[in-house]
Amino acid sequence: MSILEVKDLTFSYPDGDVKRIILDHISESFDQGKFYAIVGFSGCGKTTFLSLIAALDKPESGSIMYQGKEISEIGYEKYRRNHISIVFQNYNLIPYMNALENVRVAMGITENPLGDDMTRLALEHLFSVGIDEKKAKRRVNRLSGGEQQRVAIARALSTNVDIILADEPTGNLDRKSSEVIVDLLSELAHQRNKCVIVVTHDQNVAKKSDKIINLQTIGMKLKS
Amino acid sequence: MKLFKRVLVSVLRRKTCTLILLLLTFLIGNVMAVSIAIQQSSKGIEENLLNRIGGKVLLKSPITDQNQIYALSDEDYEKAWKEFIDSYENLSSKEKVSYADIHYHYNSIQLLDSEKYDLNNKHYENGSYLHGVDSLVFTDEKEELLTLNKGSYFTKEMLDDGWDVMIISDQVTRDQVPFQIGDRIDFSLILTAYDPAQSQTVSVYEKVISYEIVGIYQQIDNKYSDIQNDLELFYVPNQNLVKYEQFAKDFFSKSNMEPNRDRLWIESCMFRVHSLLDLPVFKNTVLNEIEDKQINFYTSEDSVEGLLGTIKTLSSLSENVLWFSMGAMCIAVALVTFYFVKERKHEIGIYLSLGMDKKELLIQIVFETLFVGLLGIILSIGSQKYLSQSFSDYLVETMIRYEDTEKDKFVTNHHVLNPDHLTHEDIVSQYEVHIQGQDLILLLILGSCTLIISCLLPLGYIVILKPKNIMLE
Numbered sequence: 001m002s003i004l005e006v007k008d009l010t011f012s013y014p015d016g017d018v019k020r021i022i023l024d025h026i027s028e029s030f031d032q033g034k035f036y037a038i039v040g041f042s043g044c045g046k047t048t049f050l051s052l053i054a055a056l057d058k059p060e061s062g063s064i065m066y067q068g069k070e071i072s073e074i075g076y077e078k079y080r081r082n083h084i085s086i087v088f089q090n091y092n093l094i095p096y097m098n099a100l101e102n103v104r105v106a107m108g109i110t111e112n113p114l115g116d117d118m119t120r121l122a123l124e125h126l127f128s129v130g131i132d133e134k135k136a137k138r139r140v141n142r143l144s145g146g147e148q149q150r151v152a153i154a155r156a157l158s159t160n161v162d163i164i165l166a167d168e169p170t171g172n173l174d175r176k177s178s179e180v181i182v183d184l185l186s187e188l189a190h191q192r193n194k195c196v197i198v199v200t201h202d203q204n205v206a207k208k209s210d211k212i213i214n215l216q217t218i219g220m221k222l223k224s
Numbered sequence: 225m226k227l228f229k230r231v232l233v234s235v236l237r238r239k240t241c242t243l244i245l246l247l248l249t250f251l252i253g254n255v256m257a258v259s260i261a262i263q264q265s266s267k268g269i270e271e272n273l274l275n276r277i278g279g280k281v282l283l284k285s286p287i288t289d290q291n292q293i294y295a296l297s298d299e300d301y302e303k304a305w306k307e308f309i310d311s312y313e314n315l316s317s318k319e320k321v322s323y324a325d326i327h328y329h330y331n332s333i334q335l336l337d338s339e340k341y342d343l344n345n346k347h348y349e350n351g352s353y354l355h356g357v358d359s360l361v362f363t364d365e366k367e368e369l370l371t372l373n374k375g376s377y378f379t380k381e382m383l384d385d386g387w388d389v390m391i392i393s394d395q396v397t398r399d400q401v402p403f404q405i406g407d408r409i410d411f412s413l414i415l416t417a418y419d420p421a422q423s424q425t426v427s428v429y430e431k432v433i434s435y436e437i438v439g440i441y442q443q444i445d446n447k448y449s450d451i452q453n454d455l456e457l458f459y460v461p462n463q464n465l466v467k468y469e470q471f472a473k474d475f476f477s478k479s480n481m482e483p484n485r486d487r488l489w490i491e492s493c494m495f496r497v498h499s500l501l502d503l504p505v506f507k508n509t510v511l512n513e514i515e516d517k518q519i520n521f522y523t524s525e526d527s528v529e530g531l532l533g534t535i536k537t538l539s540s541l542s543e544n545v546l547w548f549s550m551g552a553m554c555i556a557v558a559l560v561t562f563y564f565v566k567e568r569k570h571e572i573g574i575y576l577s578l579g580m581d582k583k584e585l586l587i588q589i590v591f592e593t594l595f596v597g598l599l600g601i602i603l604s605i606g607s608q609k610y611l612s613q614s615f616s617d618y619l620v621e622t623m624i625r626y627e628d629t630e631k632d633k634f635v636t637n638h639h640v641l642n643p644d645h646l647t648h649e650d651i652v653s654q655y656e657v658h659i660q661g662q663d664l665i666l667l668l669i670l671g672s673c674t675l676i677i678s679c680l681l682p683l684g685y686i687v688i689l690k691p692k693n694i695m696l697e
Contacts, residue, residue: 081579
């Protein structure tokens, strides 16, 4: 069974007197241990799709099921807390905290079992993405963009969830850093059995994925 | 990282925000602390003063006013006198009354010049008069105004039959007149009448009354002693004054002269209840007793009220300032916290995208505000001591300048209720602002409530925030 399944997902925005349909009856399923890339031109609904499967928004119609159960039944907050992690383009770290504290915050929110020594675990996750102890105790706004994104990935890992969602994770990074981050995400899927879904317009990222979902082919429709 | 750690990290790392909120709550906290301290101190001083004066009731009527009695017709005077004495006797027998006292006064009996002594040329040029009493043990001794150090009090027989006996102040014996128990001091009953031929009042009868000294008292040193020195040197039985007034009445009834007769009047009539707690009940008893009669009454509470006018104004002002400062704190903290929460919109979005329960997030914001706000208020407790004393001293002094002399008159007129003759200045000099444990608890409760209310605006903002709009905008 797929870990995440989307059926007939529809979403639209009001645009003056008309309704701009962004997603029209999208159906897709996602498995653990695979790396998915969602591509398409700007405004085709990539980020909207991500926000729906991340339970940051509610679909107009259709269903999103986690392990066969509607996420609305699980509860949006609980679903975000225990089943998914999101990596954003602009990292979204808490600026007055250091890298370690940013990871510890996420670990303090999830209800998943993580172990007793949280600080050691958090450091292990940071080490696994290439952040050493010295950098782990540095304020995140004193780290480079690539390092901040690694911290964001470590935070996503730390909550022990099955699904990792990423919205243009390499959008603000140089080529070298981008490659490192994509490799990390790929490693999460293939070596740690996570379901990694990345929204990207970067063909290099898409090439490394196991499956490319092109929302562009669905297109946009206008309804009066 | 759990809630309290997050609160602590947020407060300690966001230094500018913390300092602004701390400064704000410290400043307004000072105003609140000062207001509470002034109010509590005012209550304290009122209680102390009431305990010091005790539970007393003073009866007043036209016959207790030397000026008013001459405006009464003979019939009205007799009626007023009877009403007053009946009320006094009824009330003095009540269970709540510890002791009562009534002092008669009769102007027609005056100190007589003598070859043996010259009291009139000593300290008594303002005129000395006889101070009537009707109790076996002087209530003035119970009130700690004097103590009998030679001789004895009047016996029941002396009181009932109005003997020519007196108890004098040792002030008289100190003025180079070494009176002893058993000596006599001469007074003169002088009756006057209008003489149409001379178009003036003339003396028509004089009678020497030789009072035997049965006791000598010593005044207990207090501010009231200065007044008493001039006015109340000679205690005689009330019935003695009644006897000579009756003599005057009889004299004029047998003559066809137009009398310029002095009337017996009551200098004071006071009831002391067992405790302050008995005062409200006794007040009701007095109200029932004097219903439909031309009698008023004042209590020690009224006297304290008069003395505490300035302090009470200050207390009332402080109460208004307290409410105002709570309102100001509410608005200021709400706006500042709202601004900071807006600044932290992204952080809030991160928490929400991580799946944090909104309730937990709201609690975090409230705890952060309470943590910093209460710290500011606690710090203000330290500085309020100096501030509240200086501020209230300044206010009291300013207010006293505006006080007219009416209240001073009030105090003097009610000296029976205020035996120490306390004045506004005495009260103010004793007015020490201090904050106690219970006041601190009150301050912290009011401060906490104000801070929680001030969180409503930022909390409302958080409730309507959508994580998608923040994180994916």
